[in-house]
Amino acid sequence: MNVLIVEDDALHRAFLNEAVRAALPECGQVIEAENGVKGEVQARMAQVEHIVMDLQMNERNGIEAARTIWRERPDTKILFWSNYSDEAYVRGVSRIVPEGATYGYVLKSASEERLKLALRSVFVEAQCVIDREVRGIQQKSLGNSLGFNDVEYEILVDVALGLTDKAIAQRKHLSLRSVQNRLQQLYEKLDVYETPGQGREGWFNLRTRAVAVALSRKVLNASAIERAERDLRQSPGL
Amino acid sequence: MNVLIVEDDALHRAFLNEAVRAALPECGQVIEAENGVKGEVQARMAQVEHIVMDLQMNERNGIEAARTIWRERPDTKILFWSNYSDEAYVRGVSRIVPEGATYGYVLKSASEERLKLALRSVFVEAQCVIDREVRGIQQKSLGNSLGFNDVEYEILVDVALGLTDKAIAQRKHLSLRSVQNRLQQLYEKLDVYETPGQGREGWFNLRTRAVAVALSRKVLNASAIERAERDLRQSPGL
């Protein structure tokens, strides 16, 4: 069993390497890659089936790398090891994990024990391990009234990209008015209508404000927007 | 000479601790704090004059912490040790460094030698040390036509916050039209007018698009927006 480590921080990479060897004494080679692009290449070259992957890297972030890797070998087992549990990341990951694939998501702040346990569970037992905190985010977003459903989320992303209502309507095959309806729902869910202090009105540009709030709530983050941007360039959407 | 380390990542913290002891054998205590808030408290309690500070932390980011610390003791020597050289960070730092204070900015990707050298230069020699790459960003942003001057930048931030033209005008004591002029300059500098592929027009909402581009170019980042948000809440600006 070979393991590939994709992580841009040298210290973390060394730590991971050690942790992997300790948790999986039976494993063979442990390969390292320092960004997503190299990770993809290594995965292809070395026929690796077990990957520990950081999200948030410079060249290509973990989600994009994982997506291409999974496209080539859907049975690859990937353990995501991330600093944050932004809803944007969580959603991004669940969006790309193929049917029946096994993966894990543990935070860097977790104890070494948890990490090693997750390594064994995912790689040996082929069991999904999702950090409690991450699980919480998933629930909240999938769940009920407060979270966003997929349609709303996609429209939010389009808005964050800077598209006009009309453009979004075309891309999503909806009428202008429908898009605007969705937007209104978004505005409500994001609490965009609150006025700071005295009853100031017309203080906020709702559209831009929504993006700001989504960013600060980590519903969106820079890497999610970049991913969407790339998608947009590839398929200008009609 | 006591040194305070403010860094949320445990591995990095340990590494820093070691590096500090190695580079400054004459130093006394080495204190650690795991986020900005605790960092501020420790700095106050222990009367520390030498700080190694991470940017990008959860509770309070390095820039805000540094600002309050410098407000209390402008002669504190701070070495910023960061993963990224986003223009938003660089600008944020130069914005808060007090007159004549000594500080440094080295990237985590730099070699251990560079880090130790910077530690000695800043703490012992009281000499500013700015990473070459960071210096480059500074030049570009301060420099000429392509960069943003302070007024433009502040307006960009206000837009990213989701404020209306009118609101910005009030905050900045300008007329509505002047704000819009500034916006037009921003739009040009950010290349917002480019149309993807075929001559699509009306494809982008310029205002929101500007924010997206600024984010992807790292002129803005989430923490800069959060800082601005806090400022806004404190002084609703008239």
Added chain:
DNA sequence: GCAAAATCTGCGGGTTCCCGCAGGACAGAC
């Protein structure tokens, strides 16, 4: 001190956005 350049400002228009209202399509409940 003066001319050139850059900024600030008001006006006016075309466009986009925000949103209330109302009608139509389709689902499930009784």
Added chain:
DNA sequence: GTCTGTCCTGCGGGAACCCGCAGATTTTGC
């Protein structure tokens, strides 16, 4: 069947936005 709820859609109006034009003010260079 009817009733209720949800979603899509068009219409219309008020507000905000983008921007060209032109005059006033300030800054800059020499």
